[in-house]
Amino acid sequence: MKRRDFIGRVALGSGTVVSTSLLGMSSPTRENQKKVEIHESGKKFQADLIIAGAGLGGCAAAFAALRNGLTVVLTEETDWLGGQLSQQGVPPDEHQWIETHGAPELYREFRDNVRAYYRRHYPLTAEAAANERLNPGNGSVSRLCHEPKVAHRVLEEMFAPYESARKILILKDHKVKSAAVNSNRVSELTARDLKSGRDCVLTGSYFVDATELGELLPLTGTEYVTGSEAKADTGELHAGPVHRPDNNQAFTVCFAMDYVKGEDWTIPQPEDYDYWKNFRPQMDPPWAGKMLELNYSNPRNLEPKELGFHPEGIKTGENLNLMLYRRILHQDNFEAGFYQGDATIVNWPQNDYVSGNIIDVSEAEFDKHVQAGKQQSLSLLYWLQTEAPRPDGGKGWPGLRLRNDMMGTADGLAKYPYVRESRRIKSKFTVLEEHVGAEQRAQVSGLSGEKLRSAPFFDSVGIGYYHIDLHPSSGGDNYIDFGSLPFQIPLGALIPQKTENLLPANKNIGTTHITNGCYRLHPVEWSIGEAVGMLVPFVLDREVLPASVRSDRSLLKDFQVSLHNQGVETEWPDKN
Known part of the structure; x- marks a missing residue:
């Protein structure tokens, strides 16, 4: 039954609802x-x-x-x-x-x-x-x-x-x-x-x-x-040894950005940039390195895995080009010259927030972690604009532009954190x-x-x-x-x-x-x-x-x- 068949419902003066569906x-x-x-x-x-x-x-x-x-x-x-x-x-x-x-x-x-x-x-x-x-x-x-x-x-x-x-x-x-x-x-x-x-x-x-x-x-x-159950309670192969009610998946404060070659859209250095630039997640098994680096732990085997990034979509060896992964506008789909560059969503391992739990906490604690997640995401953008390695040996892509209009917010970040659990x-x-x-x-x-x-x-x-x-x-x-x-x-x-x-x-x-x-x-x-x-x-x-x-x-x-x-x-x- 097609969904359009349900739209044709009208209210008569008596208040009775009847269906105009051809399927009756x-x-x-x-x-x-x-x-x-x-x-x-x-x-x-x-x-x-x-x-x-x-x-x-x-x-x-x-x-x-x-x-x-x-x-x-x-x-x-x-x-x-x-x-x-x-x-x-x-x-x-x-x-x-x-x-x-x-x-x-x-x-x-x-x-x-x-x-x-x-x-x-x-x-x-x-x-x-x-x-x-x-x-x-x-x-x-x-x-x-x-x-x-x-x-x-x-x-x-x-x-x-x-x-x-x-x-x-x-x-x-x-x-x-x-x-x-x-x-x-x-x-x-x-x-x-x-x-x-x-x-x-x-x-x-x-x-x-x-x-x-x-x-x-x-x-x-x-x-x-809440959190992760104990193997003794669920019998699951991948469950942990004890119930940890505050052990929940990372949330992510996503953002959209595009690339305007030859222009400088570098944001002011975020307040907590030095902290996030040097942040090493404490994981078991260990994380691949610092969070703001183009690598992460391969989800399937947890071995260090290199990632790539090039805002013009150019192939980065055998590594995944993160610009292409969640690209939401590709210039080739539109009239020539209409867009200055491709646009993508940044929801990467580098801005997964693992530093705190937001379930069953006070509003103040929730807000603290969300604000920290925003700082992490802005720090990632600033790092991409100023310090990310380029194929020519230079650093940073200043033409990366934060697209607040695509997210409907003043700060350019998502209206709400991406919650996984x-x-x-x-x-x-x-x-x-x-x-x-x-x-x-x-x-x-x-x-x-x-x-x-x-x-x-x-x-x-x-x-x-x-x-x-x-x-x-x-x-x-x-x-x-x-x-x-x-x-x-x-x-x-x-x-x-x-x-x-x-x-x-x-x-x-x-x-x-x-x-x-x-x-x-x-x-x-x-x-x-x-x-x-x-x-x-x-x-x-x-x-x-x-x-x-x-x-x-x-x-x-x-x-x-x-x-x-x-x-x-x-x-x-x-x-x-």
Whole structure:
């Protein structure tokens, strides 16, 4: 079923919602859905679904709920939609089959909309415009490397008709500060306008935590886990000997830069430059050298590995040219002379922040580490401009220009740090390495080669794939990086053990520190959000709890059929 078939919903004068879909999707039947607009009373907003966090999971949950007739209030701490793809500045990390399968249809439609945006607004060459799989930056990390601001604008366009019809209220620059809970049910959230300082109360039937750090979990008393688990608790091959709750993956303050040959765009020397220039991460096994050098520890074997950099895209021997890795604009895709140079996102090993943990700390501690992360990233830029080795024997590339306009900030840095790890709910089911890690899965299944598959989940509500990729951690771990298998997303990992009407839609699902490494990427987060956004109207229609959908095989089958009918895959094909 095509996503465009769900957009044609109109509100009649009587308040009844009908579908204009040619496929005849039925109208909502619940009594409270006759209220088709957000209810507003003073500083209170009431909707069917309250979503905190407008990252990819939060947006996907909102789209799924909206097309199934719910009203939604969506809060966002920044002024951009899109989370890691926009406000954090990270082009999509995706698997090799993403153009045809392995993610919800709506996610691929979003990707098509990004390409369409460039075709409408940018002076592409005829060849680039005709390329069905246009990659604006031709970056090597993704088949769709593009500017963060474009992701935000495309999401705004996709929400526009729902906003116009008052089906969704998007509260940007709002952060949830507290929650009211009765027994095991959340009754309301209080969100603060970060610009005015005023609070508003949000009430609904269900609540979704799509924040980057799982911030609703402690506020609502929902049980959760942080950090790295002990091997004795999970049985995972790559787990450590003890549980370390403050051992979380590094975050990164990303930034965009381009290169203008012959010009000098050198920034003032950052305040902490001398510190970061000489910083050596304390890792086990050891890091390759100083952080601000063109080398790092090879994630697969932790041996020192040289990296390359040339802002004009010139090959740097056999080493990866970091300028090309997350390049978001490639001059060759646009009319000659339109751009002065290529643009790239800097999300490299050199600006991964390993010097502190930002989960379950005070706001002051959080702000301290984020500010330090900003200093690290600015120091990296300054080092590239003034001291990075050049092939001609000189030092520095002063033509590197910080592109604050691409990031939508005054300082040129991302609006929010790129967060790789969150609080994780204690769930009905937890995904372990033995379910998705290639090596341990082979051990427990006795299979190998083409017969080796990830664990099948009877309650699958989505699929995804990425290798298990854990960056260096605040506890001193070096990279943990190894193969995984195309996997399913089990419904049990999306249901808290106790809280009845709060669901996760980000990196806060029931994974471990290890399996978070493959469930944390862009299309998987979207898939999680879309499943959650469809689950809420499903349980409201049937007046059951989410846990009942998993425990009642008949209900589960009905829910999975509804997922399939709306473009969500729950199984991988036998051969990709």
